[in-house]
Amino acid sequence: MEVSDFEDFFRATYPKLVRYAQRRVDPEQAEDLATAALQALWAKDLSASPRGGDDRPALESLAYHILRGLLRNAGRAEASFRNAVHALERQHDAGRYEPDIVDQIMSNRWPAWAQTLPATDREVLQLVVDGYKVNEIAVILDCTPAAVSMRIYRAKEKVRQLWMEEVGDEQP
Structure with missing residues (x-):
């Protein structure tokens, strides 16, 4: 894929990826993850396409697939961080732990x-x-x-x- 073609693809796809990512993360992180997904897509060798014609739908699906993986990784990292914080809180205040607001919101969604x-x-x-x-x-x-x-x-x-x-x- 030529640089100009990818730039056009980026401009068309980036807002969609950000909108999708904002369902799970804050807007700033959504922008970062959408950018990372498109950077990962660009890093792949897209010059040898298995199909002829317009590959934009396939590329867009691949971009969403990459973004879902990045979101899962971000979710795991956040959960790991919260678990570590909670473990420290429990060690500090044994038996008096209250779930934080993020846990309450996520569980009540x-x-x-x-x-x-x-x-x-x-x-x-x-x-x-x-x-x-x-x-x-x-x-x-x-x-x-x-x-x-x-x-x-x-x-x-x-x-x-x-x-x-x-x-x-x-x-x-």
């Missing part, structure tokens, strides 16, 4: 009963809640729009079952 949903179902539902269209979700998850529609349908069915178990015969 989804209701307790929804925590039993598989991560893939929560992911697709969160993308819908965040306002992404089926075609955009397909690019993010690197699958077809039909597969996204099916994932959304199945996730909604699981939520409906969990909700009915939670509320019993009560109607909302």
Whole structure:
């Protein structure tokens, strides 16, 4: 891929990646991770494309894939940091530990009963809640729009079952 082509790709894809990353991290970190994902993509040898024609959809999917990995790494690093801080707090104040506000917010983002949903179902539902269209979700998850529609349908069915178990015969 030529430098000018990649610059065009960068300008078109960067805002999408930042928007996606902001679902999980603060805006500044989202920008850094989106940049890192595109830098990693640029570092790959993209000159020998396995397909002819326009590879932008495949490159965009690959950029999202790289970004998801960077987000997972950032999440693991944050969790590791919080665990270390909590361990120190517990050692200092044995038995009087309160979860910090980040833990409370993260645990309250989804209701307790929804925590039993598989991560893939929560992911697709969160993308819908965040306002992404089926075609955009397909690019993010690197699958077809039909597969996204099916994932959304199945996730909604699981939520409906969990909700009915939670509320019993009560109607909302």
